[in-house]
Amino acid sequence: MNKFIALCAALLPLASAHAADCKPAPLGDATLYLRGGLNNWAAQDEQAFEYRCNAYFLNIRAQGTQEFKLADEDWSAALTFGGGTDDQPSRAGSGNIKRAFNGEHTLKLSFAADGSAALDVGPKTFKPTPPQPITDKAALTTHFDSRNAEFKRPFGAQPAGTEITFTVGNDVPGLKRATLVVERRQMTGNQEQLSYEPVARIAMTAESRGMGTGFTARHTFTATGVYGYWFEIETEQGRYALQNNKDTIYWTREKGSMGIASVERLPSNLNRVRRYRQTIHAPGFEVPAWARDVVYYYVFPERFRNGDKANDPRPGGGRPQDRYQDRDVERHATWMEKPFKPNTGDGSDALFNNDFFGGDLQGLVEKLDYIKSLGANALYLTPVFRAPSNHKYDAADYKQIDPAFGTNADFERLCAEAAKRGIRVIPDTSLNHVGADSPYFNRFNNFPKGGAFDGGKINPASPYAKWFKFKPEETDPNKQFQGWVGVTDLPELDKNEPSWRAYAYRDPDSVTNYWLDRGAAGWRMDVAPWVPDDFWREWRTAVKTKRPDALTVAETWFDSSKYFLGDMFDSTMNYIFRNAVLDYAAGKSAKQMAANLELLREAYPPQAFSALMNLLSTHDQPRALHHFGEDKDLALAKRRLLLSVFFQMTYPGAPTIYYGDEVGLGGGEDPFNRAPYPWADEGGKPDDALLAQFKRLTKLRHDLPVLRHGTLQAPLHADDHVLVLARRHGDSWALTATNNSLKARTVSFFLPAELGALQQLKSPLDGATARPRANRLTLTLKPLSGLILTDPKSGS
Template sequence: MSLISSALSGAAPLASAADARCTPAPLGTTELYVRGTMNNWGAMDDYAFQYQCDAYYLNIDLKGRHEFKVADAAWTDATTFGNGSHTVNHVMVFDGEHTLRLQVTGAGKPATLTLGPRSFVDPHAAPITNPVALSLRFDSRNAAHKKPFGAAPKGSQIDFSVTALPGVSKVTLVIERRRLEGNQEVLEYTEAQRVPLKRGASTKAGEERFTASHRFDEIGVWGYWFDVEIDGRHYALQNNRDTIHWTRERGSMGAATVERQPEALRRVRRFRQTIHAADFKVPEWAADVVWYYIFPERFRNGDKRNDPQPGVARYQNKAVEKHPSWIGKPYVPGSGDGSDDTYNNDFFGGDLEGIIQKLDYIRELGANTIYMTPVFRAASNHKYDTADYHQIDPAFGSNADFERLCAEAAKRGIRVVPDTSLNHVGSDSVYFNRFGNFPAGGAFDGARANTASRWADWFSLDPSQANPDLQYKGWVGVKDLPEINKQSPDFRKFAYGAKTGLMQTWLDRGASGWRMDVAPWVPDDFWREWRAAIKAHKPDALTVAETWFDSSKYFLGDSFDSTMNYIFRNALLEWANGGESRALVANLELMREAYPPQAFHALMNLLSSHDQARSVHHFGWHQDNDDAAVVRTAKQKQSLAWLFQMSYPGAPTIYYGDEVGLAGGDDPDNRRPYPWADEGGQPDLALLAQMKQLTTMRHAHPVLRRGTLLAPLQVGTHTLVLGRQLGKDWAITAFNNADHAIDVQVDVPAGAPQAWKDALGGAAVKARNGQLTLTLPARFGVVLTGR
């Protein structure tokens, strides 16, 4: 087992490449990453070590306490280094810029990690001084350099153009195909073709233009960059260094950067080109969706007769806890709140009847589609540990209640999209039955592997192990969640492979689509078969993936229509909290370019979720802080985020309670009950009225739902102005995250009107000489429409 020790006194001095102590990298071409709480445990390029002379080095800029391991992208045991063992996380407190130095003699051998002042100088980062190299220009969002714009259907020819001062010997377009498999840790490009660019005259005096075209005849996510030779030296004209939230690959596309070509071409930052099926369609109704996102156990207790009762209901082989009052906080074991030592076994009593009772509320709010986390039978309060896919959990109601919910929602013009995982089940389930709470026959009856079970093929069982915990694979090591063998033909038939499959059954009972949990952990060929089955059964069913990173590979027309848009969430929350507009634009423009328009307009644009702290928490309103100034500022920032969300392409998503100021930090605090007044809560009715005003605005203006998004019209430090077009209808949306009003001047897009109405009832505005002057209020903005 690999070992790791820490020394916080300072990193060892760097050795030069010519030093006699220098040795080859002990792990060869294996790349190591810091993977922890600072990056959601992902293998991100920003956290990749570089080997120099005698050790692996990483410059890092962090603050606060973080847990992490050092590991390769695949979490290979031999190259995963924890604190003293493979399994124990390392913990360090950071305070700004540091250099981490990892000294390791080989895979599976002890390693030493030291943290000290920033001292590592990247030998490949020396500035470029060659004027010809510095003059190289390519911009993937500029028609003068690349057309057509963005994602394109299979069979499209794309034209590329690079400009530079005279002196370039050769420019080659390098086309590479990305491996599409599993999570983003599987990141691999294979060179497909090298296309020489032809030299020609530029429209700009004293400049040369190099052009080439390439036809993309297969769907996929393609990488491309330019190999440029100048005076015998090779340069990479490549993607920029922007960080995209949750995404391993760096670069937001747009204007290229030039760097010396690295020896290891895997370090090149590719531009990405999405090529999707020519017949890729999403349901027509998807672009008009306003989601209401419900965690059913915490929304509304409509039938107290089905509440889980201590001494009667059980959580695996333990007791359950029932909160004495609807208005309270979820229990956190070990926090001193009086709860037991078990997570996710505390209940408030929310159920399907509660949702049915509040359908009119949801409609009046302006939402027209309900997404609810799992409602199938399960031991926990979150229900991702499925016990029986074919039964609604008794604490939520019955199968008939689900059908009644869908029918009553439809009467009000509301659709219902449920959630489930086809990646894992609960250890306490009819399929596994580790605790004997179901009839005999599970794959783990009696807490031992049961290879005779009809469901044995669903799991990876190893009865030769003495320890029961080692006899099966838990998803990401969690033994409460036995991971399903998604290659099992029997499981695939059960899930979707027959007209009476699980997916089809619940669509027939009234569901309008599916949101699928932990999609990246399920093989891509599974999702291809799954989509074909779903669309054959109900063509207008909406398919939504849970992905957090750049989801381009799911939008090729063969798997999903949409995703939970965590890139949008993080980028918008950081900006509304005072961040610079450029960072927001980088993240949003990446999606505008990489995602097919039909998927881009169907994205589930959320601000809060049951997996992340609520937006007001992000904006500074923590726990029960009742400081009036803090609360007021947090709500102002949330209102700004709402305005942006409701006027941007994609489906705005309201997490239950956000609309009335429900606070909540990290899980499980983000799952507090909705503060209904008749249960003793104090909903913020002023916020509720504002949300209704914004949803009304969105529904009233098709251009805000379906209009094409133009390139940003203005990007300031604190301001951002965007343009939309739908036929003859136009919209200009302008935002300001500063704590004071700001005036901006914006050129009206070609073909747009000169007279504009305020969509929220403010004063009309007219352009003068093709330019608008707008006063943007502090922490808010304006939405203008015209034709």
């Protein structure tokens, strides 16, 4: 014993010395996150640093070189660390930090006495502090489910003026008090700023509930907006937050898919609470009735079809389409070449987006019958207005079709010919930025003098000068103006400038009206989150005044509830759907897919939910076949693609086919996701068997109104591989089931009463039948397959 006491006495000075080395957290209560390409730049709990003694630590698993910043949830300037000159984190660092990873690592962020930061990356050595478990039975057995009428009614997004009833229930004695907390969400930009402002704290009324206690409260949501709500509960042992779950939603900063609640100790910082979201939209919010019947064909025009070789861009030609900024364009020798990617040894120059194949509007007109035969009835075009690049988001003239694509008359002819075939045309543009090579900016002097930045010099006398925010004090021309997300080829517009708004949508011949007058059926708007909300509110009014049935589609990648309040957009490019479905078809859990999609069903007004542009491939992300491993097993990748398309065609919203997917066109990151369509007469090898399957599935969607108009029910079954959904339209029902496993799967589940009472369900695809038994149905699904069953009335 004396030896033990002596040992303790000897160790005490060492422990004291170690404690003396520990310092208070230099960033106070702030939480830092690793935010980069590996997590879509989001602030996720999994990448939150923990402060321990004298440094911040984080364990991650990653491969290859990653780019990231260290920042808090709000990208606060004082708490955002970018890459400095020595590639160490710096508050002044505007670039990204780059590090190479190979498996599991520990990141250590430490601060010197002068406040400078150092980031070390080494083998995994840090052991995070485990969360303190909750043992309070009264808290653990308190329930809430936002999709269950027992706990919340009515369900989902609601018009302003709606009273909503909230109930929390407890199974055992001990719940003393419950408070409904209602807040209004403030979110700007690409989720950079996100906060909640108090609206109401409502003491919930206790009521008997078996062995436990229930608490109920009501709140009337009088104004449109996206609200947050959660519950503060109190037991004999403490106070807790009954809140949203921890599900990660693709591209979305906030966690939680809603549904069943989770309980955690009430945090000292209430910003850590995960709110449920409640969308309250304008009572008169209408979406064009035709939107839910759409199947889009999505085209990158330069790569679809060359119908007029006379307008093809050619180096040294002397025409506008033959020049890219201050040099010649690059021209592909044959249609089936790969797109050029600089610095890859393919023989191209060092510039991106300046190589051309010759696709144009005449090519689209020639292939309208093909597009109709595919089953598409809407044509979405990435920009076709004059611009030097092949993608045309660097607008040079919003009111002129690019000469490499044709003329304004060709656009009108395309719209007219498409209309004869029942196809609507929806163009795309950016009202957030223009091209540096444009009459508005004129950096390269390719236009008459009068641009805001003629020849690389600020021109205060330009009629466009107020469209941009300049910094004359800077000496570097690249720093004298703001390029969108730092890209100097894309000068960012001042969206609050009245003269720009007049040109964009207020004037009778504004950009918005000009093309609606010439046959456009609506607009898809690029980078919508970077444009102020009040701009979109005015813009929507202009669109609907000019053409009440025009469709407005936003490019947003995250939970887009704020855009569906009835005052901005009708629809969005549904990237959450894309990621959820592709990951599921690639083998990830059906439960994970269902969580993401159920969030949308609950958060979006039904009229917008039924009009979503449901994507699989896009010009900004790798194609679906690439996602499925086309380079490893093309046949298997195509089976996974067809599973995705089956789900897409049987789910609410507007299925969207990116040109070439239907014939097996693959490709990874830009520019390879923008490869030319493989026309047989151009030397390509389209997969006609795959095309036939696409046509079969689009026909199924058009043949069954329940697939286009039917209300989606909560999932009937979801496990690691199988998801079963039910749709209802009047008296008609459709049941769909998908299996992402490489093995057959048998599942059994309860049916809604109306379906369970039927004698027989039948597949409209192959005639297979199924018979419910005692309100249950058992199905065996083939590997990587989808099954649809309908009642006898569903084809009406």
